[in-house]
Amino acid sequence: MRDTNRVWLLAQRPDGRPDAECFEFVERDVPDPDRDEVLVRTLYMSVDPYMRGRMRDAESYADPWEVGEPMQAGVVGEIVASNHPRWEEGDVVTGNLQWADYAVAGGHELTRVDPDVAPVSTALGVLGMPGRTAYFGLLDVGEPTPGDTVVVSGAAGAVGSVVGQIAKEAGCRVVGVAGAEEKVDWLTDELGFDAAINYEDEDVHGALREAAPDGVDVYFDNVGGPVTDAVFRELNVRSRVVVCGQIALYNATEVPTGPRKLTQLIQKRARVEGVLVSDYADRFAEATDRLGRWVNDGTVQYRETTTDGLENAPDAFLGLFDGVNVGKQVVKVADRE
């Protein structure tokens, strides 16, 4: 066990794409848990596109991170000291903690992770926030019906790859859009997508007309921008667009512009709706249980892209904007003891 705590701070807010100046790596004392608190040693730390929004000083669904303060992250860790009756040393937990080796948390802020169900890192991916986002976003907002054509952007990412597989299970034709040949192959050859489009190499609109000849009934959007413009042109009457992420736009320095789309929504009586997984907090157990069974029976497969070392967390985060990751991007910080 380390005797100091390495912590990533938000050094300054990014203007456009974040760079090294935005992150500061400091050494601090390992904190002491107070009453009802525990000390958690980080095993895996999550990096996610939403974090770009927290680096911004702007009103959103959550408060922005403060400059000079530790950056926050979903973490899977091990209890190393407990002042809370629910937890004892060695328990594996997940919660919203910090980009750090250690963090103190209130005992009630953590959720137990069962290492026998699946590798513990999946609590940050297929069995965690991204998996639940896919589950509620597709099923509750997208409302897929057997026979529907479902298109997913960011299809090889942590959320998109799960969306597509649940949509297959729901009896849909599934078309993924991703940014690399390796990803496209994974989607069609291993995950069972009916088709996948490489937006780096192909005319997305033309390829989509071929891959979705009956139009698009559900579009699950993780990306935004030109890919989304192309998909909107193929929306069917009464189609549903689930807006989950817009990673193509998050580093824009000016308000991004694009074709106006509302006239199409009238013509198609389509519905466009944003989804945020925290709105479904009272149903997390349902999603985790269902996803756990699907992972165990092979219905839902997953990949993780693992970056080693807390010191490399900023690179792992920035790689999200280049589409480096296949499946869930995690940072491995330590082994279990």
Place this chain on the structure above:
Amino acid sequence: MRDTNRVWLLAQRPDGRPDAECFEFVERDVPDPDRDEVLVRTLYMSVDPYMRGRMRDAESYADPWEVGEPMQAGVVGEIVASNHPRWEEGDVVTGNLQWADYAVAGGHELTRVDPDVAPVSTALGVLGMPGRTAYFGLLDVGEPTPGDTVVVSGAAGAVGSVVGQIAKEAGCRVVGVAGAEEKVDWLTDELGFDAAINYEDEDVHGALREAAPDGVDVYFDNVGGPVTDAVFRELNVRSRVVVCGQIALYNATEVPTGPRKLTQLIQKRARVEGVLVSDYADRFAEATDRLGRWVNDGTVQYRETTTDGLENAPDAFLGLFDGVNVGKQVVKVADRE
């Protein structure tokens, strides 16, 4: 009764704003009704923004009008000859007929208009398609709750003026956006809107922040473009946007562009949905009945802007794009005999 039939044809498809070249006024014989058909003499003819879409050669929810063929319109008319058992001479009816003095229609394509309920022209406005659009769009898609703030663009138009009054009846705070001082005054002084913004004179976003200090829960959009951009910035969590019309964009010669809005939808978990009144055909009677009662008890007031003479129908239509009309724009073609 005229012994010839004047008919407006679509002479050519417009490129941008329609002009005189797009319309051709011809004289033809008065047609004879066939078996099960009737001959209708036009009393009032409707001009509506959606007609701009029918002039275009593009796929939409309805087929485009053909060049060289009569233009279509909602009409209130009088039966002057009937080969259908349901109708007799002198009956007042409404249906989708033509920009013409006379038209033949199948007896089953017409709906009876009761001249004792309200002036017959209202069958084209508050008791017709625009009123029903307001009713279903606001109540079924917008889902207003007492205490909500409802913003309506094109608020002094045939649809918007009814939307705002139904929203008041539903217990909402109602803010209208319109393009003239006379309209703004009508909305607040006579229709009971809580506030109204003149987008020609005011900074819409600033004025909206004042008029809707708690944000926007329902936005009923008839206009699109910059007004809509301003309203989107004030959407609340779980707000609903009813996309009914985008008249500011219909004459665009290139795909209109504007700020991308999907990221906001995630932050606000807002829902944006298009509405088309024909989807509610099986519930038209419900809306007409409810609107009729509201008109009779003064809950819903209305205005009509009447252009005299079939020969002036293109001007009446084009005036819609300049916001000339207050309330429903109709063309008076003939008096009842």
